[in-house]
Amino acid sequence: MAPLLEIDDLTIEAATGEGPITLLDGLTVSMDAGQVLGLIGESGSGKTTTARAMIGMLESNLSVRRGSIRLAGTEITAARPRELRAVRGRDVGFVFQGAGSSLDPLLRVDHQLDEVIRRHRRDVDRSRRRTMTLEALASMGFADPEHVARSYPHQLSGGMRQRVSIALAMVVRPKMLIADEATSALDVTTQKEVVQLLTRLVAENGVGMVFVTHDLVLAEEICTSVAVLRRGRLVEYGPVERIMTDPQAEYTRELLAAVPRW
Amino acid sequence: MIRLLVTRVLLGIVTLLIAVTVTFFVVHASGNPVAQILGDSATPGRVAEVTHQLGLDRPLYEQYLEFLGQLARGDLGVSLRYNEPNAELVLQRMPATAELAASALLIALVLGVTLGCVAAVREGGAVDRVVTAVSAIGTSAPVFWFGLMGILVFAVLLGWLPAGQMQSPISLVLPASTLSLLPLAQVARLTRSAMSETLRMPFVVAANARGLAPLRVIVNHALRNSAIPVLTIFGLQTGLLLSGAVTVEYVFAWPGLGTLATDAVQGRDFSLVQAVVVVGVVVFVLVNFVVDLLYTIIDPRIRESRA
Numbered sequence: 001m002a003p004l005l006e007i008d009d010l011t012i013e014a015a016t017g018e019g020p021i022t023l024l025d026g027l028t029v030s031m032d033a034g035q036v037l038g039l040i041g042e043s044g045s046g047k048t049t050t051a052r053a054m055i056g057m058l059e060s061n062l063s064v065r066r067g068s069i070r071l072a073g074t075e076i077t078a079a080r081p082r083e084l085r086a087v088r089g090r091d092v093g094f095v096f097q098g099a100g101s102s103l104d105p106l107l108r109v110d111h112q113l114d115e116v117i118r119r120h121r122r123d124v125d126r127s128r129r130r131t132m133t134l135e136a137l138a139s140m141g142f143a144d145p146e147h148v149a150r151s152y153p154h155q156l157s158g159g160m161r162q163r164v165s166i167a168l169a170m171v172v173r174p175k176m177l178i179a180d181e182a183t184s185a186l187d188v189t190t191q192k193e194v195v196q197l198l199t200r201l202v203a204e205n206g207v208g209m210v211f212v213t214h215d216l217v218l219a220e221e222i223c224t225s226v227a228v229l230r231r232g233r234l235v236e237y238g239p240v241e242r243i244m245t246d247p248q249a250e251y252t253r254e255l256l257a258a259v260p261r262w
Numbered sequence: 263m264i265r266l267l268v269t270r271v272l273l274g275i276v277t278l279l280i281a282v283t284v285t286f287f288v289v290h291a292s293g294n295p296v297a298q299i300l301g302d303s304a305t306p307g308r309v310a311e312v313t314h315q316l317g318l319d320r321p322l323y324e325q326y327l328e329f330l331g332q333l334a335r336g337d338l339g340v341s342l343r344y345n346e347p348n349a350e351l352v353l354q355r356m357p358a359t360a361e362l363a364a365s366a367l368l369i370a371l372v373l374g375v376t377l378g379c380v381a382a383v384r385e386g387g388a389v390d391r392v393v394t395a396v397s398a399i400g401t402s403a404p405v406f407w408f409g410l411m412g413i414l415v416f417a418v419l420l421g422w423l424p425a426g427q428m429q430s431p432i433s434l435v436l437p438a439s440t441l442s443l444l445p446l447a448q449v450a451r452l453t454r455s456a457m458s459e460t461l462r463m464p465f466v467v468a469a470n471a472r473g474l475a476p477l478r479v480i481v482n483h484a485l486r487n488s489a490i491p492v493l494t495i496f497g498l499q500t501g502l503l504l505s506g507a508v509t510v511e512y513v514f515a516w517p518g519l520g521t522l523a524t525d526a527v528q529g530r531d532f533s534l535v536q537a538v539v540v541v542g543v544v545v546f547v548l549v550n551f552v553v554d555l556l557y558t559i560i561d562p563r564i565r566e567s568r569a
Contacts, residue, residue: 055471089473102468104483106561115482116472152562168472 002070003030004176004208005037005054010067012049012058012232023049023062024232031225033175036202036209038223038240040216040255045229047212051180053077054210055094056084072175090120093169097181100161102168103153109137109164110149113171120172136171140164141197159190163197170201177201177209183218195222216259220244228252266568270554274547278540282333285539286326286532294318295530299343316342329536338537343529348537351522356541359511359518363503365438370445371496375485378453378492383480385458393450400447405506409440409513426514437514441506445499452495456488463487489560497553504542 012024024046031037039047052058054069056076069076072091074083088094096102104112113133117124124132137145140163153161162182169177179198183191199222202209213219219226219240226243228236228251236249247253296313297304304312313319317328332339338348381390416436417425424433460466461484469479504519511520519538526534558565 057467057471085473085475087473088471094468094471096464096468096471098464101464102471104465104469104487105563106486107483115474115478119472119474119478154563165468168468 002073004033004035004072005029005031005210006068006070007050007054008068008070010050010053010069011065012046012053012062013065014059015061015063020065022065022232024053024229026067027227027229027234028067029227029234029237031208031210033208034202034206035224036199036211036222038219038226039210039212039229040214040219040226041229042214044231046232047214047229048180050229051094051178051210051212054178055088055092057088086120089116089169089174090172091174092176092178093166093174095162095165095169095177095179095182098185100153100156100158100165102165103161105153107152108149109151109153109156112164113137113149113168116168116171132171136167137164139170139201140167141193157190159186159193162186162190162194166194166197166201170205170207173205175207177207178212179209180212181214182211184213184215191218198222216244216255228255263568266554270551274544274551277547278543281539281543282329282536283326285536286329287322289527289530289532289535290322290325292530295342295532298530329533333540338540339533341526341531341534341537343526343531343534348534351534352519352537352541355517355519355522358516359507359520361434362437362441362511362516362518363500363507365434366441366503366506367445367496367499369438369442370449370499373442374446374449375453375492378450379457379480379485381450381454382457382461390454393454397447397451400443401451405440405444405509406513408443409437409510412436412440413513426516437510437516440513441503441510444502444506445496448495448499449492453488453492456491457484460484460488486560490557493553493556493560497550500549501546504546 007027007029010024010027011022013020014023027046027050029037039050041047049058049062053064054071054076056079058064064077067077071087074087074091076084076087079087103109110130110133113136114129117129117132121129121132133149134145137148142148142160142163148156148160148164153164156164162185166177166182177198182198183194186194195218198209198211201207211219211223223240225238226236226240227234228243228249230251236243236247236252243252244256247256294309294313296309296316296318300309300312310319317325329339338352340346341348341351344351377389377393381387381393384390413425413436416423423436424430425436426433461480463484465487466479466484469483470476507518508520508523510516511518512524515521519541523535523538525531526538558568
C-alpha cells in the first residue's frame with residue numbers, strides 16, 4: 001500500500017527582484033497512517049513552506065520547481081484548484097500557528113464548524129451536522145460542547161480556541177492532519193493539553209500527522225519520525241529514537257546540545 | 263444599550279444645534295430678503311413695513327433665540343416667500359429626494375462593494391486598475407459636470423434617456439447614477455482597501471485551507487469582516503449625498519428638497535433654508551445612528567461591550 005504522504009525531490013523557489021531563490025531543495029520524506037512526521041527546523045528552514053505546499057497553498061510568489069507531493073492518492077503539485085479545494089479539509093486538516101487566529105472573529109463556533117461539514121459532506125442534513133459539530137467539540141475534550149458551540153471566538157481562552165481550530169481541522173475526519181507550529185503560541189500548560197489531544201487523535205483515529213515545530217523536546221514527545229531541515233535542505237531524517245540518541249548530522253547534534261537535559 | 267441611545271441622541275442634538283446655528287448666521291449675513299420678496303416696484307416704506315412685520319428688524323440674537331425656541335417645539339416656521347408652513351413645503355418635496363438619494367445609495371453600495379471586492383481579490387488586475395482610476399475621477403470631478411455630460415451623451419446624442427424632470431421611472435436613471443458617482447467611488451475604494459487587508463488575515467487563509475468555496479470565503483468571511491469601515495464611510499456619505507442632491511436636482515430639474523433649497527437660497531427665504539437644513543441634519547444623524555446599530559449586529563465584540 002502506498003504511504004499516506006509521499007514527498008519526492010520537492011524543490012520550491014521564490015521569485016524575487018533579483019531572480020529566483022531556492023527555499024526548499026530536493027526534500028524526500030514519507031509517512032503512513034497512524035504516524036507522526038516531525039518537520040524540525042529554525043525560521044527560514046523551509047518547514048512551513050513544506051507544510052503549505054502539501055495543501056497547495058504556497059504564497060503567490062512561491063512555486064514548485066520540481067518534485068512531487070502525493071497525499072492520499074492525489075498529486076498535489078499537478079492538481080487543479082477545484083481538486084485542491086476538495087483535498088483541503090476533506091483529506092487533510094490544517095492547524096495553524098497562533099491561538100485560534102484561524103477562527104473568524106464574527107462567527108459563532110458552531111457556524112464555522114457547520115460550514116466545513118456542509119462543504120465536504122453534501123449528503124448530511126442539518127440535524128446530523130449539528131450532531132457532528134457537537135461530537136467534534138466533545139472529542140476535543142470540551143466538557144460542555146453546547147456552550148462552546150454557541151460561543152464566539154473571543155469568549156474562549158487561547159487553549160480553547162486552538163482546540164476549536166483542531167476541531168475544525170478534524171470535523172469531517174480527514175486522513176491526515178498538518179499542525180504548523182500549532183502549539184507554539186500557547187503557554188506551557190495549555191501546550192501540553194493540546195499536544196496530548198493531538199497524540200490521542202492520531203492513536204484513536206489512525207490519522208497521519210505532520211507536526212511542524214522548532215521545539216525538539218516536543219518533537220521527541222509526539223513524533224514517530226523526524227526530518228530536520230536547515231536552509232531548505234534535509235540534513236537528517238529517520239525514526240525519532242535514532243535521531244535523538246544517535247544524530248548523524250552535525251547540525252542535529254548542535255540542536256540537541258542546545259536543549260536543556262536533566 | 264440605553265446609555266448608548268442617550269449619548270447618540272445628545273450627540274445628534276449637538277450636531278443639529280451647530281448646523282442650524284451656522285446656517286442661521288450665514289443666511290442672515292446675506293442681507294435683507296424683503297426687497298427681493300416684494301420685487302422691484304416696492305417702495306422703501308413698504309419694505310420697512312414688511313421687514314417689521316416679519317420681525318427681521320429685531321436684534322439678531324432675539325431672532326436666533328426665537329428660532330431655537332420654535333425648533334425645540336418642533337416648529338419649522340413659515341416660509342417668507344410662500345407664506346406656508348415650511349414643514350409642509352419640505353414634506354411635499356421629500357419623496358422625490360428620498361427616491362433619488364435611496365436609488366443613488368443603492369447603486370453606490372451594490373456596485374461599489376462588488377467592484378471593491380473584485381479589485382481586492384484580483385489585486386493589480388484589470389478591474390483593480392479601472393476601480394482605482396474611476397474612484398480617482400469620481401472623487402475629484404464635480405457632480406454637475408457628470409450631470410451635464412450624462413445629459414449630453416445619453417439624452418442629447420444617444421437619446422436613450424430623458425434629460426430631466428420626474429416623468430417616468432426611467433427618468434430616475436440619469437440623476438440617480440450621477441448622484442451615485444461620488445459615494446460609489448468612495449465605497450469602492452474603501453471596500454478594496456479593507457478587503458485586501460482582510461484577505462491576508464490568518465482566518466481567511468485558514469478558511470481556504472478548509473477547502474471552502476472561494477466565493478463563500480470572500481462573502482461570508484472576508485466581506486463580513488471588512489463591513490465596518492465600509493458602513494462607516496457609507497453613513498458619512500449621506501451628508502455628501504444630500505449636498506450632491508442639491509446640485510443634481512438643479513441640473514436635472516428634479517422637484518425635490520435640493521431644488522427647494524436652491525430656490526430658497528436664491529430668494530433669501532431664510533426660514534425655508536433653515537428648515538431644509540434641519541431636515542438634512544436629522545436624516546444624517548438618523549442614518550448614522552442606524553449604521554451604529556449595524557456595528558452591533560455585525561460584531562459580537564462590539565455588542566458585548568455595549569451590553
